Structure formats: structure tokens, C-alpha cells
Amino acid sequence: MSSRDAILGRVRRALADVRQDGTPPVPEGPGRDSWYDQVVRRDYLREHGDRSVGQTVDLLAENLADYRAIVHRCTDDELSDTLMRLLAERGSGTVLVPPGLPPYWLKAVDATRVHDRARSTPHELDRVDSVVTGCAVAVAETGTIVLDGSPDQGRRRITLVPDHHICVVRVPDQVVSSVPRALERLDPSRPLTWISGPSATSDIELDRVEGVHGPRTLEVVLVG
Structure with missing residues (x-):
């Protein structure tokens, strides 16, 4: 049996x-x-309100910031320099790189690349200063970034152990208004990670502690 x-x-x-x-x-x-x-009834609203693409992206940025993520905007041509600046400001000497991250994203970055390996231990990942990934989709109404383990995102643990995560979102292609719109794009058989701001929790006195179950700092780069 x-x-x-x-x-x-x-x-x-x-x-x-x-x-x-x-x-x-x-x-x-x-x-x-x-x-x-x-x-199963599926007559619920697919999204709330009628927004333009620009308004949807602005709402995403607003809600990301409300969750204490740090939001940046740049063009695709500016992305490499933007990532170099963010890593330099952080003082990152090492950066964890998923296997399918576009090489030009980090062409201006001086930090030592650490490649995602199956044999990497949590202690080794914890010593990495930063991780840079793409995303699967971003939800404007909830300020949520979703990762699905695609090659530009890597395995789930590389975004949960390092203390600093920079996530690149393609605008407007990867931005949707609502969770139902996001679910239409996602494959439920993949390892989905839903991120709304940096990892945080509060005790009974409502004292907020960040970095408990994942990165203490989340930076989101909206690339349009």
C-alpha cells in the first residue's frame, strides 16, 4: 500500500x-x-476599475513602495548602469546570478558573479551580498512580484536566502492589474513565489522585524 x-x-x-x-x-x-x-463560480471581477497602461504601472510602483520595496525606473539601455549603481550603493562584492539572466544586464557590474548551483548550501548563499533576477509577472493592485523558477529567476532558495534582492520587471509586458489576470499567465505546476515587499513579520506588540523569511531589502527595477 x-x-x-x-x-x-x-x-x-x-x-x-x-x-x-x-x-x-x-x-x-x-x-x-x-x-x-x-x-466553481468564476463571475467575480477580473480587475477593479478601468486604468490605462501608464496608470497600471504607476499603481504597481505605488503599492510596491507601500510594502517598503525600493522602486526604480529606467529604460532598457539604462538597465546595466542602473544595476551597477544599485549594487555599488549597497557595497555588494558578490552577486548571485540565475542561469538564464541576460548577460547585458550585468555588463557594467564589477561585483563577482556567483552562479546558482544545486550543491550550494544555505550558508554559502547567505554569504552572497545580492541576487539579481527577472520575474514572471507583477500585480499592480497588490504590489506583488511573482517568480516561477524560469531561467532568469533561478531556483526559489536563491531569492530567499541572500539579504538583498533586485528584481527586474519588464514594463508593460510583465505588469497586470489584478491577481486573476496574473493567474491567467502562470503555470500552477511551476514553483511560484509571491513577493509583496521585503520579508517581514510583527510580534504581538506589532514591532516589525524585516529579513525573517527572506531578503531584508527588495529593490524593483521597472524597465520600460
């Missing part, structure tokens, strides 16, 4: 005395998506 069979067996025994209603069971296999389309 597999672990799956054992768990499902326990669930069935626990539900043995529960009265059945008229809800059809969720099918397994190819029919699952069509079942959800028939049963």
Missing part, C-alpha cells in the same frame, strides 16, 4: 459517518478542469 492510499484510507474512515449531500465528487484525470468550470 502506498502512502497516498494510506492517507486516503484514513480520510474515508473519518468521513464514514458524514451525511452525503448532492455535491458531485471531484473527478480525477482529464475531466477535472471541465468539472471546475461547471461547479
